[in-house]
Structure formats: structure tokens, C-alpha cells
Amino acid sequence: MGEAIVVTSGKGGVGKTTTSANIGTVLALQGKKVCLIDTDIGLRNLDVVMGLENRIIYDLVDVADGRCKLNQALIKDKRFDDLSLLPAAQTRDKSAVSPEQMKEIIDELKRDYDYIVIDCPAGIEQGFKNAVAGADMAIVVTTPEISSVRDADRIIGLLEQDDRLKSPRLIINRIRSHMMKNGDMLDVDEIMNVLAIDLLGIVKDDDAVISAANKGEPISLNPSTAASIAYRNIGRRILGESVPLMSLDDKPSFIVKIKRLLGMR
């Protein structure tokens, strides 16, 4: 029996889709059977970020309405042993699917997959309710901005009312270490003080994330960038390992430099 993880944030543009894509990728790289679900009906882009757009035939709404079988709608990502995507419909809106239907689909997927990663749309309306309906665990994504933290707080409040869900975990995305150091940005401790939930990981702002997304391949496939390492750490934490948080220092320390010279990462 698999575990369904919903990736949500409340506010738009904080990196839910990128995070979903990368969590799916790192879990698949660890040899798990993973299914990604895009629930952002009408504004789908998880398929674009994963580079699978041109292979969509059926979508989530088709499955919910019974126009196709679940297996027909799943797109298998050939880069991995076992990663599939259930894309959202582009032509309908959020009300095309009900929470009960979502729960049914996810329960069916849980039989075959180890992890089901659900990409939640922004907002707290129908789309959010659909995305959360079948989930067992929630990951809340926020950026170090006051508006995004406020929305994350609201979302955590809603998630905590749901007894089915394990207590949500937090990813702080798009950290700019120089701004945090200067105090121009909320720092990790401040955010943790307000939100008071477990921290799953921090991801630094990285240009490579955008260029990778544009190419249709998740950043975590390229192990050399800081963001990729951050996502890999997050993946390992989801699997239950305890991995220390990344340092936020931009410049590598003297010891790190020597280690690199010696070929140790």
C-alpha cells in the first residue's frame, strides 16, 4: 500500500509544481514506484515541467468520468524505471472532479505505487479540496516572503483540521542566502517560529531550476547544482533518513574547498 503526498502552498508561484516534479524524480531515482498527479485542472503544467506534454492522450477528468481506464491515462516517464504521470485536463475547470472521485483514483493508484505525489493548485477552493481528499501526508511549500508565509499558515490550519492527514511538513523554497544574511528576507528560524511544523527541507534559489524546467527535465536529474542536492536530501528525508540541513553559505568554506580538491564531495 503506497502513501499519497500532496504538495500545496496556498499562494501561487512559490514552486509547488517544481517541487512536485522534483520530489517525484528523486523518489523514482531511489528506486521507488512513483506516480505524479496534476490536479490543477485548467492550468496544468506538471506535464510541461516533466517534459511529457506531447504524450498526453487521456487526463484526470477522463478517468473520473469513466471515459478511459486509469492505466490508459497514465504516462510512463522513460527516463526512470517507474515514474508515471496522471495529467490534468486543460479544457475544463476544477469542478469537473469531486473529492470523492479523487479519493477513488488515488486509492486505486496506492495499490500499485509506493508514492503518489499530488500537485495541488493555488488557492483554498475546490481544487485544493480535491487535491487533499485522497492524501495521507501534506508537504507545504513556502518562500521566505511574508505573504507566502501567511498563506502557508492558513493552509496548515486547514490541513490540521483534517484528521486523516499526518501533520504537514514544510519546504522553504527560493532562499536567497545573501538577503537572509542581511536580514532583508525572513530567515528560516523566523518562518519556523510562526509556522511551527516539521521542516522537511530548504531549497536555495537557483537559476538552473528555471532553465531545467524550460528544457522539460527536473533539476534533480542533474546532481551538480545546489537545488538538486536539496531535493535529493528532501527525498531521503521522506524515505525516513535523517539528513542534516544544507548550509546557506554561498562561498564554500576552506575545508570544503580542500575536500573538493581531493575529489571528495
Added chain:
Amino acid sequence: MSKTQPLVTIKGTKDGLILSLNDMCSYHHLIAELREKLSVNKKHYQEGPLISVKVQGGNRYLSKEQRAEITEIIRSQKKLFVADIETNVMTKDECEEKQRKGQLTSLTQVVRSGQVLEIEGDFLLIGDVNPGAKITATGNIYVLGSLGGIAHAGVEGDHDAIIAASLMKPTQLRIGDVISRSTDDMIEYGNPEQTMACAFLDSSYKKIAIDRIQSYFKRSKQLARL
């Protein structure tokens, strides 16, 4: 009904009159006698200084309408006014309400943005009130944690209610019908850190003041009902 024992006894004290109403007879008889007694001594009550009247109903339940009627009858005498009507009896509902208002509700949780908690009576929150959240209580509010949202104490107009918090950085404080935004328009008594702070209405009941909890209780001599 024999007339040997009067149904209404009027006693004069230093502070005014005390009207004792018999609680065994019918309400109808009682009202008739009250009217009669008051009209007999009419000239006493028509001139001179104002006299306050305390009505003691004994073990009789007086409904709102009956209370209004008694007040009305006493008021019809120019120089009398009703200070208080007391009886030993109250309905179950009234009793429960009174109990609710007097009790302390304690909760352990983080009140998050968008959440509203409305409490009857005093409220002890073990946890934070995040910005965007709101807590209200008809009595006092005590927050063991950081108060970042809106807190409204004495919602039904209790101006003596207080708001105490381990860390006071609210978006808004309200006590009774007085509102104050952040710390701009508050009276502050040297507590720049805003830790272990207590908000209350100053003596004019027009502005919210903030002080350290310890000095507040020292000054006001009011003990917390905790």
C-alpha cells in the same frame, strides 16, 4: 388569603428602601398589594430627594416581563427608582450562562491565519496566535505564547477585561469596544521587548495601555482569576 401577614413589606434604610415581596402568594395578589402600598404613601414618594429601592423577591422566580412590571410600578412614583431586583431563583439557562461566562477555557493549539476562536468566559491559550488569526473572549485572554493576530477581550462590553501574552506583537488589540492598532496608539509603560505583557484599558476607558504583567497586577491590585 388572609391579610394578617402583609405581602409587601417596606423597610427604610440609610441607603434607601427595601421592598420585601412575599414569595408564597400569587403574583397577581402581590402586584395588587404593591400598587396599593405605594399609593398609600404617595406624598412621601412624590417630592423630596430621589430614593433608591431594592426589591427582594425571596424564593420567587421573576420573569423578565414581571421584573419590568414591578420596575414600572415603582417608577410611577416620581422620586423612586429601582436599584436592583434580586431573587434567590434563576432558570437553568441563566445559571448555565453564568457558569459559562465565569469559567476558564484552556486550549493547546496554534491559532493560524484565517482561524477564529470565540470563547465564552476567560480564555487561556497554550500556543501562538499567528498573524491573520483572531481570538475573542467575553472575559480575559491569556496567551502562553506569541500573540501575533487580533485579540478581543470583553467582547460583550466588559471594560475591565485584560489581554496578557508571553510575547505581545499583535496586529490589533480590542477590549470591549475600544480598538487599538499595533503599538502606535497605545499607552506604553516601558516594556520595549513586549514580553510578558498585559493590555488593559486605562482609567478613562478610552485607550488601551500595555504594561508588564507583574507591574500591572501590582498597580491595579486586581488578581488574576486563574
